[in-house]
Amino acid sequence: MYDYSSRPSRLPLPVDERMASADIDLGQRKSIYRSLQELRQFEKRAHDLFLQNLVKGTTHLSLGMEAVAAGFGAAMRPDDYTFATYRGHAHALARGMEMGPAMAELLGRSNGVLGGKGGSMHLTDVSRGMMGSYAIIGAHLCIANGAAWSAQMRGSGQVTVCFFGDGTTNIGAFHEALNMAKVWQLPVVFVCENNLYMEYTPIDLITAVPHPAADRAASYGLESVIVDGNDPDAVYLAAGKAIGRAREGGGPALIEATTYRTGGHSRADPAKYRPLEEVEAWAQRDPIPMYHARLLGLGVAEGELSSIERDVAADVDAATEFAKAGEEPTGEALLTEVYADGSSRWRN
Amino acid sequence: MSVVTLAQALNGGLDLALEKDPNVVLLGEDIGRTGGVFRITDGLREKYGEDRVFDTPVAESGIVGAALGMAIAGLKPVAEIQFLGFSYPAYDQIINHVARMRNRSAHRFTVPMVIRIPFGGGIGAAEHHSESTESIYAHVPGLKVVVPSTPADAKGLLLAAIEDPDPVLLLEPIRLYRAVKEEVDEGDYTTPIGPIRVERSGDDITLFSWGAMMKETRAAAAVLEDDGVSVEVIDIRTLSPLDRDGIAASVEKTGRAVIIHEAPLTAGFGGEIAAVLAERALYSLKAPVRRVTGWDTVFPLKRSESHYLPGVDRIVHAARDILEG
Ligand SMILES: Cc1ncc(C[n+]2csc(CCOP(=O)(O)OP(=O)(O)O)c2C)c(N)n1
Ligand SMILES: [Mg+2]
Secondary structure, eight states: OOOGGGSOOOOOOOOOGGGGGSSOOHHHHHHHHHHHHHHHHHHHHHHHHHHTTOSOSOOOOOTTOHHHHHHHHHHSOTTOEEEEESSOHHHHHHTTOOHHHHHHHHTTOTTSTTTTSSOGGGOOBGGGTEEEEEOSTTHHHHHHHHHHHHHHHHTOOOOEEEEEEGGGGGSHHHHHHHHHHHHTTOSEEEEEEEOSEETTEEGGGGOSSSSTTGGGGGGGTOOOEEEETTOHHHHHHHHHHHHHHHHTTOOOEEEEEEOOOSSOSSTTOOOTTSOHHHHHHHHTTOHHHHHHHHHHHTTOOHHHHHHHHHHHHHHHHHHHHHHHTSOOOOTGGGGSSSSTTSOSSOOO | OEEEEHHHHHHHHHHHHHHHOTTEEEEETTOSSSOOTTOTTTTHHHHHOTTTEEEOOSOHHHHHHHHHHHHHTTOEEEEEOSOGGGSGGGHHIIIIIITTHHHHTTTSOOOOOEEEEEESSOSSOOGGGTOOOHHHHHTSTTOEEEOOOSHHHHHHHHHHHHHOSSOEEEEEEGGGTTTOEEEEOSSOOOOOSSOOEEEEOOSSEEEEEOGGGHHHHHHHHHHHHHTTOOEEEEEOOEEESOOHHHHHHHHHHHOOEEEEEEEESTTOTHHHHHHHHHHHSGGGOSSOOEEEEEOSSOOOOGGGHHHHSOOHHHHHHHHHHHHHO
């Protein structure tokens, strides 16, 4: 196997310190901090439960990438639509999915948010605008367009935000979806979470342009936008701008958020294919300690932040207990809910 | 009542659906300004506007994906794919998402969408424009697959499909679009998805078919009747969910069955019907079940179409074979 670790590292840019003085309400920033903590602590627990063999099947964590979900979550209206990938826990939680049913779903229990039928890769909560997590690369960009069309036709003012990875920019559905979104001026914001890897392969090795999403924007008549995906404030501002414009009828946007996953692609991937220097440099750019320091700098008391952290820890403990107490799905459940009448096939 | 073709019946059905339900939208390649390759949506854009009936790029995954997004966000889309052979770029959407959305979300999503696809030979354009790969879709849990062979059923099944909360593939027999005419109710009615239709009742042998092959099947039945054979002709018309009871009941009465379809033999849908008979009507069978189908090859160019398509002779021959047994 080709030793990718001998490739040049791709190191993060330094934090843009001007973001500290960006015009963002302090209360909003504290709630973003809470959201970051929720996403981080929830996924760390999910990882522990996986190691205890309680999470059956696969999981794809976004540890290290939480600023994208938290920043967008804060900028969205409660009735806006989210479409995410199999790496979707953070996006579901950022829309307010309850942690207990979310954790139970990861454990495949019948008290899960989808009764244990969707699992880690398909988290969905229609009541919170979380229109599903999709495990086929690219497909959900096309589906997101349909939801955006519906919102536009109903005049509801809802905006659809669709998240996907850097690798996804190389599949046909990405290009089909962007073209259609622009042709129909849909209220949809496409967000590429560029974590520099398509599974185990560095994205630059398999992509014709250096910025997988931003360099393609011009092909669809869109502005090229790159944002620091590890700075929640930068994400929040970019999200607000794109969502606001889409809501006013200004059409779609494509945002490339540069970020990095601290762990492997899925389950037990040790991610050894990455140069150590790169991993360490990005660890220094972890969004959470950075944001913690920024809030202290803005005058928030340490005690207030640690109390948020403790609250979230208690929520995660409670969610874990809730999930563990859930029943395993029954054999009968297998043959339900394939069709609208509740059955798996028709009467005879 | 008025006498219309299958194509006109579909157009009338779409017109009615658009008129009565503001959530119904039509999308597909060339369907708006031009009325589609087969003119099934003629005049509808003018009548209902470009927000309800609209042209898409050539992007089947994009079209079916968008239709699915509309369906889970409150609309009732009817997407047109130009030919069954062009549905494969949308295969991922149809199988991985359209069909499974309800189950994966444990009923949080409902998927009231229709994909209309012309299929089968008859226009002399080979492969992609002529094939009958319905068994692929019938195999997928979560989808419903319907195949009308008469104008009245075309309209009724279309309207039932649009009302249905599950995703329905409506396969339209190209060869019959303008080849059959009958009286069709101009009003609003549905034909239930599921039950077979006994087109002609008989006692000695059952001919099962669907879609365009119903034409040859009817003709073969007429030949056999002239011989004094009492023939039952069944239009399967819904491949999924399949009316197993109806299929078995017919052969419990007649004791003989010929299954006719245009698709190649191997793993064709006829195999499923034969299996139903083996499971449920074995002790009523007086002779082996026969299948008269397209050959196990690629659908050919125009000059060879007649070699490929199962003709009346082959059906009659198979029937006589088991009648004489
Ligand atoms: C059509 C398809 N092909 C292959 C896969 C297997 N697969 C799952 S994730 C993945 C990598 C996607 O990379 P990227 O878009 O960068 O997202 P990330 O995992 O980094 O978030 C691949 C190839 C898939 N899910 N779907
Ligand atoms: Mg990636």
